[in-house]
Amino acid sequence: MKNRLSFPIALILIIVALPGLRLNAQVNSSNGNSKFKTITRELACQCGCGLLVSACDPNDCATSKEIRANVTALINQGKSEPEILHSMVATYGEQILAAPPKEGFSLSAYILPFAFLIIGGYVLMLIITRWLPKIRGTETETMISASGNGNGTSETGIRHKQQIEQELKDLDL
Numbered sequence: 001m002k003n004r005l006s007f008p009i010a011l012i013l014i015i016v017a018l019p020g021l022r023l024n025a026q027v028n029s030s031n032g033n034s035k036f037k038t039i040t041r042e043l044a045c046q047c048g049c050g051l052l053v054s055a056c057d058p059n060d061c062a063t064s065k066e067i068r069a070n071v072t073a074l075i076n077q078g079k080s081e082p083e084i085l086h087s088m089v090a091t092y093g094e095q096i097l098a099a100p101p102k103e104g105f106s107l108s109a110y111i112l113p114f115a116f117l118i119i120g121g122y123v124l125m126l127i128i129t130r131w132l133p134k135i136r137g138t139e140t141e142t143m144i145s146a147s148g149n150g151n152g153t154s155e156t157g158i159r160h161k162q163q164i165e166q167e168l169k170d171l172d173l
Helices: 002-021 032-041 062-076 081-092 104-152 155-172
Strands: none
Touching: 002 104, 032 062, 032 081, 062 081
16 A cells, blocks of 8 residues: 555655746847747736737737837836836736746646646546456356356246247247
8 A cells, every 4th residue: 555655645746846946948138029029928918818918919909019018118128037027017916927926826826737637546546446356246246147157057047048938939920
């Protein structure tokens, strides 16, 4: 039983430890256009379309146009990417971020789906391994009783043969 528990526990510990090892994947570039693209890919449009600001068409969406103008103004002021993102969160709230921050309660959005998958898979494995012997045992008992220990002379076997013969006679008329 101890071996069955060690694998899921190890997986859960690995998943919990991974956010602490997060890599800095931000693009450090002096080019303002690439900085603009990087930042707008991290922001969600607030018009309700569900798209990123970089994907939402500013010609059709006033909200996207406003957010893009704010980002451009902050880039022109010489602010760094984290400062711009912090400013956008201060203006629009945390829902402006395309992905929840990997800290605090929002960290559960990264951990819980995997934890539930692991726990659910483990429970499913336990259920299946406990049901299989019972199912195999009942199938074997059913086959033995129906066949009458293989010789076809059991009481139920004789009764079924008689019923089949009677029904065949009734069909012949």
